[in-house]
Amino acid sequence: MTFENSLTHAQQLDQQDPLAPFRQQFIIPEHNNNKQLYFLGNSLGLQPRRTQVHLQEVLNQWAQYGVESWFMGEKPWLQYHDTLTTPLANIVGALPHEVVVMNQLTVNLHLLMVSFYRPQGKRNKIICEAKAFPSDQYMFETHVKHLGFNPEEVIIEIGPRAEEHTIRTEDILQAIEQHKDELALVLWGGINYYTGQVFDMAAITKAGQAAGAKVGFDLAHAAGNIPVQLHQWNVDFACWCSYKYLNSGPGAIGGAYIHERYHNDNSLQRLAGWWGYDKATRFLMQKGFVPVASAEGWQLSTPSPLLYAAHKAALEIVEEAGWDNIQAKRKKLSNWLWFLLEEVNTTTAEPVIEFITPREEAERGSQVSMLMLRDGKKIFDELTKAGIIVDWREPNVIRLAPVPLYNTYQEVWHFADTLLDILKNKV
Ligand SMILES: *Cc1c(COP(=O)(O)O)cnc(C)c1O
Numbered sequence: 001m002t003f004e005n006s007l008t009h010a011q012q013l014d015q016q017d018p019l020a021p022f023r024q025q026f027i028i029p030e031h032n033n034n035k036q037l038y039f040l041g042n043s044l045g046l047q048p049r050r051t052q053v054h055l056q057e058v059l060n061q062w063a064q065y066g067v068e069s070w071f072m073g074e075k076p077w078l079q080y081h082d083t084l085t086t087p088l089a090n091i092v093g094a095l096p097h098e099v100v101v102m103n104q105l106t107v108n109l110h111l112l113m114v115s116f117y118r119p120q121g122k123r124n125k126i127i128c129e130a131k132a133f134p135s136d137q138y139m140f141e142t143h144v145k146h147l148g149f150n151p152e153e154v155i156i157e158i159g160p161r162a163e164e165h166t167i168r169t170e171d172i173l174q175a176i177e178q179h180k181d182e183l184a185l186v187l188w189g190g191i192n193y194y195t196g197q198v199f200d201m202a203a204i205t206k207a208g209q210a211a212g213a214k215v216g217f218d219l220a221h222a223a224g225n226i227p228v229q230l231h232q233w234n235v236d237f238a239c240w241c242s243y244k245y246l247n248s249g250p251g252a253i254g255g256a257y258i259h260e261r262y263h264n265d266n267s268l269q270r271l272a273g274w275w276g277y278d279k280a281t282r283f284l285m286q287k288g289f290v291p292v293a294s295a296e297g298w299q300l301s302t303p304s305p306l307l308y309a310a311h312k313a314a315l316e317i318v319e320e321a322g323w324d325n326i327q328a329k330r331k332k333l334s335n336w337l338w339f340l341l342e343e344v345n346t347t348t349a350e351p352v353i354e355f356i357t358p359r360e361e362a363e364r365g366s367q368v369s370m371l372m373l374r375d376g377k378k379i380f381d382e383l384t385k386a387g388i389i390v391d392w393r394e395p396n397v398i399r400l401a402p403v404p405l406y407n408t409y410q411e412v413w414h415f416a417d418t419l420l421d422i423l424k425n426k427v
Contacts, residue, residue, distance in 0.1 A: 248311040
């Protein structure tokens with residue numbers, strides 16, 4: 001594919017885009033009576049128009065049937081969950097019964113740690129990414145403390161080498177090998193939130209398990225963004241949030257994957273609640289926890305059908321657009337952005353952008369993280385003034401993520417054009 005840096009070419013790319021009509025399915029926020037150039041689907045995905053409709057259905061059912069809505073109406077709430085797991089399983093490469101929609105991400109990380117971090121003797125170490133998303137760091141720190149461990153002693157963080165921004169797979173594998181006699185768990189990200197680096201989940205899983213550890217992934221930035229094959233890679237467990245690339249709304253209900261080999265494993269510890277209880281006998285309200293023999297056995301509390309509805313609205317759009325089409329556009333849109341940004345860098349007297357996201361297509365998703373070599377904050381403020389929504393991360397990084405379901409090639413062109421104008425004339 002050869003690109004050409006012009007608005008006409010951007011228009012052609014949009015005309016040829018089979019997913020172009022899907023933009024209409026989303027509400028694009030405005031700036032000075034124009035549509036914003038919204039590039040933060042990696043932070044909060046935009047609202048599908050049909051979300052309102054699905055929410056209203058749940059409200060109507062509640063109004064009409066009250067508590068009987070769990071069993072009655074067009075979509076009885078007790079079965080609502082079943083409409084979500086298959087589309088989600090397709091997105092994360094799992095079997096439907098390996099996926100459960102529940103809680104939120106950090107909560108699920110703690111719950112899955114209960115089952116999959118079982119320190120024994122000197123095998124008590126955890127390998128994770130250095131500078132993981134803060135919530136993950138706090139989760140590790142407090143979780144190991146509550147088990148009586150010193151975080152400094154059991155948590156092994158692997159980071160980039162000096163002068164590098166991304167973490168080399170060989171360094172992760174080497175650390176696993178080095179600690180193989182004392183390793184209980186490898187819990188890693190699918191994509192790093194700061195750099196946008198995609199990790200080699202298959203290789204990490206294989207190495208971690210060969211060392212005798214359990215292996216799990218936090219897919220916050222991966223789910224709905226890149227292809228993932230949790231089951232095929234034999235991953236033990238994973239969880240994610242649904243408000244980023246999965247467009248299911250602020251505070252959306254999260255999701256988790258638990259490999260089927262654990263569904264009947266009574267030796268695993270878990271923290272239970274009545275919603276994880278065997279469905280056939282749940283309402284007998286008896287003593288003694290009997291889990292559902294699927295990922296649903298990890299549920300605790302009564303879920304919110306309102307959150308299910310928002311999730312369903314978004315998952316339907318993914319199904320209608322087709323996952324393969326979404327992946328094809330993600331790559332092309334992202335390659336277009338890289339092409340234009342590299343042009344910006346050669347047009348200015350000195351390069352202003354250092355890319356900290358890997359250039360290699362297989363090692364990045366939708367997100368590009370740019371380390372600004374001068375005037376970072378001023379550039380960011382000028383972009384904001386122009387109605388371009390990207391984000392700022394200290395000390396000097398601008399992140400953006402054009403997403404295939406609602407961003408256009410023209411928007412990306414306008415972004416690069418505006419950035420160049422700011423660099424030449426405004427800072
Ligand atoms: C977004 C994100 C979170 C947020 O967790 P919540 O519990 O949903 O607030 C956690 N971890 C990572 C890696 C993230 O990217």
